[in-house]
Amino acid sequence: MGTDLIHHGHINIIEKARELGEVTVGLLSDEAVTKYSRMPFLEYEERKRILENIKGVSKVILQEELDYEKNLRALRPDYVVHGTDWQVGPQKHIRDKVIRILKEWDGQLVEPDYTDGISSTGLRNAMREVGTTPDIRRRMLRRLLAAKPIVRVLEAHNGISGLIVEETKVEAEGELREFDALWVSSLTDSTAKGKPDTEYVDRTSRIQTINDILEVTTKPIILDGDTGGLTEHFTMMVKNMERLGVSAMIIEDKSGLKRNSLFGTNVKQELENIDVFCEKISSGKKAQLTSDFMIIARIESLIANAGMEEALKRAKAYIEAGADGIMIHSRHKDGSEIMEFMKEYKKFEYKVPVISVPSSYNQFTEDELYEAGFSVVIYANHLLRSAFPAMKKTAETILENKRSLEADKYCMSIKEILEILPN
Numbered sequence: 564m565g566t567d568l569i570h571h572g573h574i575n576i577i578e579k580a581r582e583l584g585e586v587t588v589g590l591l592s593d594e595a596v597t598k599y600s601r602m603p604f605l606e607y608e609e610r611k612r613i614l615e616n617i618k619g620v621s622k623v624i625l626q627e628e629l630d631y632e633k634n635l636r637a638l639r640p641d642y643v644v645h646g647t648d649w650q651v652g653p654q655k656h657i658r659d660k661v662i663r664i665l666k667e668w669d670g671q672l673v674e675p676d677y678t679d680g681i682s683s684t685g686l687r688n689a690m691r692e693v694g695t696t697p698d699i700r701r702r703m704l705r706r707l708l709a710a711k712p713i714v715r716v717l718e719a720h721n722g723i724s725g726l727i728v729e730e731t732k733v734e735a736e737g738e739l740r741e742f743d744a745l746w747v748s749s750l751t752d753s754t755a756k757g758k759p760d761t762e763y764v765d766r767t768s769r770i771q772t773i774n775d776i777l778e779v780t781t782k783p784i785i786l787d788g789d790t791g792g793l794t795e796h797f798t799m800m801v802k803n804m805e806r807l808g809v810s811a812m813i814i815e816d817k818s819g820l821k822r823n824s825l826f827g828t829n830v831k832q833e834l835e836n837i838d839v840f841c842e843k844i845s846s847g848k849k850a851q852l853t854s855d856f857m858i859i860a861r862i863e864s865l866i867a868n869a870g871m872e873e874a875l876k877r878a879k880a881y882i883e884a885g886a887d888g889i890m891i892h893s894r895h896k897d898g899s900e901i902m903e904f905m906k907e908y909k910k911f912e913y914k915v916p917v918i919s920v921p922s923s924y925n926q927f928t929e930d931e932l933y934e935a936g937f938s939v940v941i942y943a944n945h946l947l948r949s950a951f952p953a954m955k956k957t958a959e960t961i962l963e964n965k966r967s968l969e970a971d972k973y974c975m976s977i978k979e980i981l982e983i984l985p986n
């Protein structure tokens with residue numbers, strides 16, 4: 564079992580197992596669950612306690628992988644009892660292997676009928692409508708970092724794009740894929756408001772966007788905190804974000820009028836003094852109330868053409884100042900400077916998770932970024948960038964035809980739009 568949402572369907576399975584003998588539950592670790600489903604709301608130890616207290620369960624053991632081989636060989640059970648849900652879909656090959664291994668000692672697979680009218684997925688959807696708590700959501704990013712090779716993050720700039728990040732799923736290469744977390748980007752938050760990405764959109768407005776997203780999602784949020792502003796304001800913002808349940812804030816080491824990094828040196832990109840930025844990081848760390856919240860230092864040396872040495876020097880200094888992660892940014896398309904940075908970073912004595920924003924070097928797959936040493940990949944602006952051309956095309960088509968009929972093919976139906984919104 565993996566889920567934390569226990570229902571009478573699970574109890575039916577446990578009762579069936581109890582008729583056959585002494586029941587041991589293999590409980591999936593966070594790491595194993597996230598290979599086929601989203602992270603459970605409750606942590607492993609909490610899920611374990613619940614199961615241990617269910618009538619008829621003798622023992623709960625850790626299952627670190629989706630594959631049952633290790634536990635099967637250790638226990639050599641007479642029966643494996645499992646719901647029918649794995650007979651099709653991404654877990655089918657795991658089921659086939661269980662049957663094969665059980666044969667070695669004449670063990671048997673028993674699959675009680677699915678209990679009608681209830682499913683963990685249905686409950687999960689209901690949970691989403693109920694929402695989550697700031698504490699559960701805030702902690703989720705650290706749990707994902709511990710459980711997943713690379714955490715996959717997509718940009719959201721309002722409620723509807725938040726819903727897309729929350730709900731989009733695909734089944735590919737035998738696994739169920741979805742996004743792990745949301746990035747609240749300064750670029751797309753500003754652009755959606757028709758404003759430049761220069762910290763002109765103020766904190767009150769950014770908090771409103773975050774609230775709109777929080778209201779309709781349960782996944783963890785990483786906030787683009789721009790430069791963090793004055794240290795005194797940054798520390799207040801840290802407390803504010805913590806209270807809302809945001810998991811992390813990334814601040815960049817720029818000063819003066821902040822310009823978007825993807826302009827590169829076409830505009831003036833002024834780097835903050837290292838000591839001043841270190842002081843900002845350590846003040847933020849001192850201000851936070853929980854141990855879950857993360858402050859991530861973003862290094863802009865490569866964007867400002869200040870060189871690799873400078874980028875590495877800053878990474879060391881920021882880690883020493885208490886940064887929980889670093890983000891190294893680059894706008895070079897070939898990705899060579901980012902890979903060189905990671906090669907040198909691997910030699911660091913003290914390491915923290917490193918975040919990649921591959922807007923320019925987007926030829927690399929997540930697997931390749933993981934191999935290079937990254938722990939998080941942020942797709943920083945793609946929902947806004949893809950929505951904009953469709954909107955523009957629709958506007959042009961209406962003008963050309965003096966009616967909207969021809970624009971229908973660029974639009975989702977009214978019925979669909981009504982159905983994607985939560986009731």
Ligand code: SPV
Pocket residue numbers: 748749750751787823824825920922943944
């Ligand atoms: C953003 O998404 O606002 C970022 C990333 O800061 S970038 O636009 O690449 O600077």
Ligand code: MG
Pocket residue numbers: 748749750760787789
């Ligand atoms: Mg930004």
